[in-house]
Amino acid sequence: MYTHRQLARRIDHTLLKPEAGEAQIRSLVAEALAYQFACVCINPRWVKLAAGLLFAAGSTREAADETTRIAVCACVGFPFGAISGAGKAFETRECIADGAEEIDMVIFLPAVVAGDLAIARADVQAVVEAARATRESIVVKVILETALLTPEQIALGCQAAFEGGADFVKTSTGFHPSGGATVEAVRLLKAHARQMRVKAAGGIRDAATAHAMLEAGADRLGCSASVAIVKSWGGA
DSSP: OOOHHHHHTTEEEEEOOTTOOHHHHHHHHHHHHHHTOSEEEEOGGGHHHHHHHHHHTTOSTTTSOTTTOOEEEEEESTTTOOSOHHHHHHHHHHHHHHTOSEEEEEOOHHHHHHTOHHHHHHHHHHHHHHHHHHOTTOEEEEEOOGGGSOHHHHHHHHHHHHHTTOSEEEOOOSOOTTOOOOHHHHHHHHHHOTTOEEEEESSOOSHHHHHHHHHHTOSEEEESSHHHHHHTOOOO
């Protein structure tokens, strides 16, 4: 069983509601600092604010060691993945310039559904190349929307992410009507991830679900209910 601290370091503390404003972002960062979550996961508009708050608190890459650093994760091409690879690359560069250290991109889903590996891979590669050209250490996660996909499509999405140079595959945006993360989807991602890590996100609202996702092989959890999950966790 993970301790509270170990669990927190596996959570991307998330606020992606389109109506979220400055006060809510400030609150999100304050919670991340209090509980030492791995990162705050937000829309691009708020990256500069969040990065500035973390810098002032001494928790950025430049000011803190790996065990206490809190990253800013920006979601690009969110939530549909329907803009061009060049558009996602532009968004990626802007987010990194504003202080993002992790990028969660939504893959071009029609390519995955159609089984077009080349187009899906190129979509990922555009973001990865833009990120690494700016800073080599940027972490890129690829959102596949697994509840929409067949096992074969999930395998192809993982292949596209791996060949495109990504660091993680991620289950869901949390916004698609087909649903969010499931234990079965996490296991499928883990089976096809090769050297990539797995992020489970979408519908993880309690400690029992968080535990199930970690047991299934998730390396990170994307949660908006992070504080409640950590508070109710059974670890020491």
